[in-house]
Amino acid sequence: METIKPSSKMFLDIVGELRLMIKAEGIAVGDKLPSERVLAERLQVGRSTIREALRSLELLGLIETRRGEGTFLSDFKKHQLVEVLSTFIMQQPNSAMDVKQTRIIHEKAAIRSICKQEEKRQLPVWQSLLVRLEEDGAVLREDIIREMIVVTDNRLSLKIWFLLKRYSRVPYEELTTAAEKETVKALLENIVSGLEEKAITAYDNWIEIIEGEV
Amino acid sequence: METIKPSSKMFLDIVGELRLMIKAEGIAVGDKLPSERVLAERLQVGRSTIREALRSLELLGLIETRRGEGTFLSDFKKHQLVEVLSTFIMQQPNSAMDVKQTRIIHEKAAIRSICKQEEKRQLPVWQSLLVRLEEDGAVLREDIIREMIVVTDNRLSLKIWFLLKRYSRVPYEELTTAAEKETVKALLENIVSGLEEKAITAYDNWIEIIEGEV
């Protein structure tokens, strides 16, 4: 197609060219991009240069490649970006504490978010969790929190939380003591009632119980 | 070094290998990585595969390459990543919303965290910001929020926030109207006084003002 003016980093230019091409040709999410060989031809660069650009975009989760099929414009929901970044960040000192704090940030935000929304407080999920707590108690800590974040309907936050959970070596197992069950019950009841501050307090207590365990 | 078992995407494995290598050899920010040829030799893959991984990390801003010199571990403050990303992503309405909500989560968490800690509320930074607001008003929105998150001393949260901020192309510029200045003043004063809920309310107002601008 057009000839591009080489700057210091050709593959960065290619990334920009691809963006323009996608826009110009109205390529939508899920659509197929031209093949690497075609792109190399059209942009007048080597295939390896095209690939460096495509691989970058793939790591960002902007495109998806399937061997034998082609390259497709991807949905941002993949968020591979966050994954890579976190694995790099995670290995730096002080990070264990940061990971825990950040995880708590997202968990508390979910609680607050639900408390503020009438329709989400009335979801049957909470009652069902309470019932399960009363009966056999086969409830995973992880399930409770995950449900809350799922309900907030923020996929990015959910994705981040998943990552943090994986790295934070926290015992997300079954509820153990009776005291813990009481605390979680209080948390759920306060959420249902929309008592934000009390819910947060219950959550803080819960964290303390879990901490004391380790 | 070691031989890696090929999965479907070799270059993704390489990204992981590089991470391990950086950790194992204690390569710090600013340090030089082995050359592409050496990496190819050590990981027993072709140089082009190494390059695909490195170029990906470069677009993420995790490394920096200088022709003739080498590849260096970077503290990913270089922008280039996100201009590209935002232009790619902003077309998808849902993810844009998620990014914004998640950014707000981190900003509010910082405010709450500071309000709860006496010693951080008394930091001279807040007074100095207030003074600057009263006088010429040359204060960037970004500076205020960043300062708050920095003070919380959670690097991970800070990095996530940086990322989200750049994704969301929010007008993080100078404070404009008098009403906005008043709101920010209220936010800062409530923080200093440790009035958590009032600080959050002020923050909510601020967000609304910024929203209304667009």
Next chain:
DNA sequence: AAACAATAGTGGTCTGACCACTTTTCAACA
């Protein structure tokens, strides 16, 4: 019409070759 085999297309990887640039080396010079 259905089943199957050959073919073309696509991404994944490797090799080797240049180029442009920077750092290092080391010999010639003052």
Next chain:
DNA sequence: TGTTGAAAAGTGGTCAGACCACTATTGTTT
């Protein structure tokens, strides 16, 4: 001896061509 400066070595940037593994298409046979 100390400096200078040119050659050499090292490094990232790019290209071309060659395979491989896999998928989709095509075309023939049954």
